[in-house]
Amino acid sequence: MNADVEVDLVPQQPPLLELRHVSKRFVRPLDLPARIANLLGAGLSDEVVHAVDRVDLGIAEREVVGLVGESGCGKSTLGRIAVGMLSPTKGERRWRGARLPDLPSAEARRQQLKMQMIFQDPYASLNPRLRVVDIIGEAPVVHRLIAPQQQVEYVGLQLNRVGLDPTLMRRFPHQFSGGQRARIGIARALAVNPDLIICDEPVSALDVSIQAQIVNLLQNLQQRFGLSYLFIAHDLAVVKHISDRVAVMYLGKLVEIADKKTLYDRPLHPYTQALLAAIPKPDPGLRTKRVMLQGDVPSPFRPPTGCRFHTRCPHAQPRCSAEEPKLREATSGHRVACHFFETLPVPTIIARAGMANGKLSERLAAFEAAKQIRMPG
Numbered sequence: 001m002n003a004d005v006e007v008d009l010v011p012q013q014p015p016l017l018e019l020r021h022v023s024k025r026f027v028r029p030l031d032l033p034a035r036i037a038n039l040l041g042a043g044l045s046d047e048v049v050h051a052v053d054r055v056d057l058g059i060a061e062r063e064v065v066g067l068v069g070e071s072g073c074g075k076s077t078l079g080r081i082a083v084g085m086l087s088p089t090k091g092e093r094r095w096r097g098a099r100l101p102d103l104p105s106a107e108a109r110r111q112q113l114k115m116q117m118i119f120q121d122p123y124a125s126l127n128p129r130l131r132v133v134d135i136i137g138e139a140p141v142v143h144r145l146i147a148p149q150q151q152v153e154y155v156g157l158q159l160n161r162v163g164l165d166p167t168l169m170r171r172f173p174h175q176f177s178g179g180q181r182a183r184i185g186i187a188r189a190l191a192v193n194p195d196l197i198i199c200d201e202p203v204s205a206l207d208v209s210i211q212a213q214i215v216n217l218l219q220n221l222q223q224r225f226g227l228s229y230l231f232i233a234h235d236l237a238v239v240k241h242i243s244d245r246v247a248v249m250y251l252g253k254l255v256e257i258a259d260k261k262t263l264y265d266r267p268l269h270p271y272t273q274a275l276l277a278a279i280p281k282p283d284p285g286l287r288t289k290r291v292m293l294q295g296d297v298p299s300p301f302r303p304p305t306g307c308r309f310h311t312r313c314p315h316a317q318p319r320c321s322a323e324e325p326k327l328r329e330a331t332s333g334h335r336v337a338c339h340f341f342e343t344l345p346v347p348t349i350i351a352r353a354g355m356a357n358g359k360l361s362e363r364l365a366a367f368e369a370a371k372q373i374r375m376p377g
Contacts, residue, residue, distance in 0.1 A: 015058040015094070016228050017082060017115070017196055022091035024052040024077055028301075049300045051077045053252040054091070056327075059196065064222065064229040066243030066260070068236065068275065070297060074252040075232045076120070079198045082230055083117045113143060116189035120201040122181035126173040132159070133169040136188050145192060158187040162217060179210040186217065196228045203238060215242055236275065240264055245333075248272045251298060251308040254327065258334035268330055268341040270313050307339070315344055 026049040030038070052074045059065050059082075067075050080086040082093070084100070093100045095111050119125035126135055136158050137151040146154050156166035162183040173181055182202060189197050199218065203211040215238055221227060233239050239246055240260055247257040248271065256269040267273045274293050293312045298304050304311050310320035319339055327335040330342075338344070 016061050017059045018094040019055060019057045019082060020092050022052060022055045022081055022088045024081060025089045026051055047301050050252050050303050055254055059228050059230055062226050062228060064231055064243045066239035066246040067232045067249060068234060068239055069249035073249045075249055076200050079200050079230060079232050083115045083198045084112055113192045114195045116194040117198040118185050118189050118202045120204060122178055122185050125185060126181060128173055131170050131172055132184055136191050140191050158191050162187045178206055182214050199229055199231045201233050251303055253308055255337045262334050266346055268336045269338050270315055271309050
């Protein structure tokens with residue numbers, strides 16, 4: 001079996017977007033004292049951040065893939081590579097089977113329009129000097145999807161789709177609330193008729209009730225227009241509610257991927273188990289064993305050898321520090337990057353208890369309540 005097959009994460013149906021062996025490195029140049037030291041023969045070199053390391057991921061038509069992990073693990077970098085905002089240091093992007101850099105320039109631009117992004121901060125991502133009519137309507141006009149004289153009518157349609165009053169299109173971003181700005185960001189992404197939207201923690205800055213409305217709006221739009229999402233988040237309630245599959249990322253690498261029910265009911269990687277165990281459980285009568293992690297996340301400048309999680313893993317063995325684990329299939333569609341997942345205990349109560357108790361269930365209840373509200377056409 002070749003290496004491509006061993007790490008292939010592309011779902012069975014034809015993929016819309018593929019990331020193949022994608023890596024991203026950021027170089028931090030030496031500061032002035034270090035450069036002076038080099039002149040004296042110190043032999044120092046620039047520092048390199050290993051942000052994403054050999055990630056393979058596929059997103060199918062009409063599929064929602066959740067991407068979770070701690071802050072700084074590389075989720076947003078991977079999302080920016082997926083949408084084309086960053087070029088991978090190694091690896092390639094494929095759109096409907098065609099390698100994107102190999103497409104003719106005009107074709108590449110046309111395909112790039114099919115991939116859009118919703119950013120984490122709904123205020124910083126909107127130009128404060130532009131009115132909403134231009135924020136949403138500029139790209140469709142520039143790319144000749146509509147004529148300039150159609151801009152006002154077209155923007156009104158987009159605002160209506162996301163539940164905003166079209167008469168507000170002459171306002172500036174600072175005149176809207178956080179939830180309204182989030183809807184404007186969604187409308188801007190929809191305005192060029194994409195097939196795939198990268199959602200980079202689109203609700204993390206909003207309160208619970210607004211989060212529920214935005215998440216259900218995204219679901220409504222996905223069903224109406226046949227969209228695919230890469231949904232980046234650290235909130236397990238949001239991810240479970242909206243995703244079809246969930247990928248778990250740690251220090252630049254994917255460590256587990258499965259459909260959401262399998263992942264939440266039977267997490268196999270120790271890191272996934274720790275994430276689920278961290279869900280608060282306010283019931284004093286509910287006793288569950290915590291998965292305790294030791295130490296801090298290692299520096300991406302000098303990631304550990306072997307398994308990157310071994311420095312914090314409660315089940316680490318000598319092999320873990322010497323040999324990097326490959327993503328292996330545990331069951332159909334469930335892949336884990338751990339040498340010993342077959343022999344480790346599986347605390348299934350973690351996921352079940354987390355979903356039945358505490359803040360997580362309150363969040364899901366809010367989502368379901370918001371779902372009953374009829375979204376505007």
